[in-house]
Amino acid sequence: MTNGRRDADDYDAIAIENRWQTRWDDEGTNRFTESALRTAKRPFYNLMMFPYPSAEGLHVGNMYAFTGADIYGRWKRLLGEDVFEPIGFDAFGIHSENFAMKVGVHPMELIPRNIANFTRQLKRIGAMYDWDHTVDTTAPEYYKWTQWIFLQLYKAGLAEKKEAAVNWCPSCMTVLSNEQVISGECERCGSKVEQRLLSQWFFRITKYAQRLLDNLEWIDWSDSTIKAQENWIGRSEGAELRFPVVGHEPLLVPVFTTRPDTVFGATFLVLAPEHVAVASIASDAQRAEVEAYRERAASLDLVTRKKADKEKTGVFTGAYACNPATGENIPVWIADYVLMEYGTGAIMAVPGHDERDFEFAKQYDLEIRRVVAGDADVDVSPLEEAYTGPGRLVNSQKFDGMNTVDGIRSVTALLAQQGFADARVNYRLHDWCISRQRYWGPPIPILYCDRCGTVPVPETDLPVELPFVESYKPDESGVSPLARVESWYRTTCPQCGGEAKRETDVSDTFLDSAWYFLRYPSANNGDMAFDPELTKKWLPVNMYIGGEEHAVLHLLYSRFITMVLKDLGHIEFEEPYTTFRKHGLLIKEGAKMSKSRGNVVIPDAYLEKWGADTFRMYLMFLGPYQEGGDFRDQGLIGPYGFLNRLWETVLPVEELGGGAPDAGVERKLHQTIRKVTEDIAALRYNTAVAAMMEYLNTVRAGNRSVVRSEIEPLVVLVAPFAPHIAEELWERLGYTKSIFAPAEDGSDAGNWPAFDDEKARVNTIEFVISVNGKPRARMNVAPGITETHAKDVGLEDVNVQRALEGKTIRKMIFIADKLLNIVVS
């Protein structure tokens, strides 16, 4: 745009992008045929987290994630690999359902509309998705297999139904997740949330806890994601100790502790209010109080109950237990700070050495006994606060003087001998509750028959289709709206032919997404969930890029399902993603993007103003991809100017010179190819873009005339970031095939340029002479300057001499091709 009007040959991003997107679509450039999927020579499965198709449309956060992943895939394709890059829609779930209720449109109507809008937007960003292999988790052809997976777990004994406490909003009449409870109130209506006991389906993920933990050692994932999973699984080593209840022999109350060495300081026992032993051991005198407390605890919502800073409460049961180490009788209490779902639901309280027990003992005036002294001061004075560190045992009979590590082992061994203890490992991880008392999900494929009991739906009867239900709002009954559709849930038992009733709960959305990557290559297969041959060829996923918000849920559940499917003989690998990289978080002008702040970036307007190429490039340039960055409208002009200058430099092609590149430019070119290649491989996209900009500046410096061999490789380097302009320039450079197609020399290679270390080698370096670490002179020399030579030249420099005046040289440090540091005093 040099003359205020647009010449035919000006860079018109929108027109170019429309043209190439249409062409990719028409020619199926990025789509595998079924046979091509089977014959691919160098398969590379490039996966990104499929979006939930909200009504708002594609968010800039989605686009940031997808662009970074697409650049990786396009780069792999330019290297000549057969890259499979699918996308789909995670469209079931509470989010969609709540939104549908809000706008008063049935989800069965709303979701297809949203998917159509998302598809349009996803095509607009120029990612190389295979639109012939997409999934929609709400399609019966998909959730048929989600139900099939449920049945495989059921048959393997990994799915079981049991009672569990859930959050219940009495006004919305629905179960809430913990995330939807804000300080005891419903996030949507503000009502006080209650606790309800419901019978629900669980997957026994805890059975896989150790394996899920062990494999973290060898899978190639972002460190922070691995750490998050480790913490979530939460392995702790310790012991189970058993305390006989006085007068109720042979009843033993088991407790889990990581500090069996402190058992001599266990001055009372605390059970969770729900603990089964409570009813039988409570004394008559205390029974009324105990019952009242249990009722109060049961009515409290789960989030408030688990708040650590809540004041501790509890009641004495009237019973005593025998401390097997000391032989003393200690009181048994119940308190809601002890959680039924962790360990055994009971603890031995050691107030001297546990902060919570200390607080509780203070509250109810229970004995606090020191049994550990800090190493430095073998101190037996009373405790002002709980001492939780290591040290030496005191007041512990024959174990006195022993350190914490030996104490844990020795005390456990002694009590084990007497039958009161076993070494034990505990995990924080809970079984995965997959029941949802909602409408918008795949029905759980189970039937209940009066005669046969719980009966799985035969695989041949799948899918159990979700019926269209006009009024799908949840109600206060605590069961799914499907329980109101008698015509649907009444059925016959496949075993006895008698009357049966369907399970009316649907499954968790996370089950839909726990296996979607297995479905993509087989997306069009109606006969099985995943074709064995295709699965073997393409899986596990080679590269998975996504946000860290899924570090523990989706990424853990999909690992679990993969392990189960392997154990059941359906697949041959147990980790779904060979490499996982998290991307960072985008913020807007220093602040987190949120609807309430009104600073959410909607990509559409930017795409229309600047084009997808500029937008993609800017997103990758604004900060390190794996750490995130700050989106500023002002910043887009940078990459836009770069693409404009690239356009002007290549065109018109007839004016490009032929022949050999300038020596200096060629050196910079090979350095740039090397840097961009290494940076993309490591997802350092921001510095890759900077290197390309630097190279273009070098090529254009001083308005010199450019030869084709200098600029053509840059078009390829830019292609993963700005695929449309790259295709256009490539075509204008005279190539007939797509820049992403295999190179025209017939080899397996793609068009990505190779770098030559020889050609990248510098012929002059700037050598620094410093005095006491401060640079005093710089000189341009040929690499390989000797120490002697450097000293000769360096000491002659006037500036250096000035710095040396009146000082004595103590020594000189020579670092080859970098610097000479003269140390003086």
Add this chain to the structure above:
RNA sequence: GCCGAGGUGGCGGAAUGGUAGACGCAGGGGACUUAAAAUCCCUCGAUCGCAAGGUCAUGCGGGUUCGAAUCCCGCCCUCGGCACCA
């Protein structure tokens, strides 16, 4: 409280033991233009100096080292995750 990441010009960010501030934005000056936009060229951490050059500077305080944004110790702050897990 615990785990993880981070704190560098006016701004986004480079540099992970060896020239601090690559690349880009914004700002300043200039060319072209009737003018504006666009484009191009120069300049651009602070401070002292006519200049050569000096001094200061990577959250704060110490340390290691010939040399520290980078490594170690102790603090402060920001962001993300987990949180009564025994």
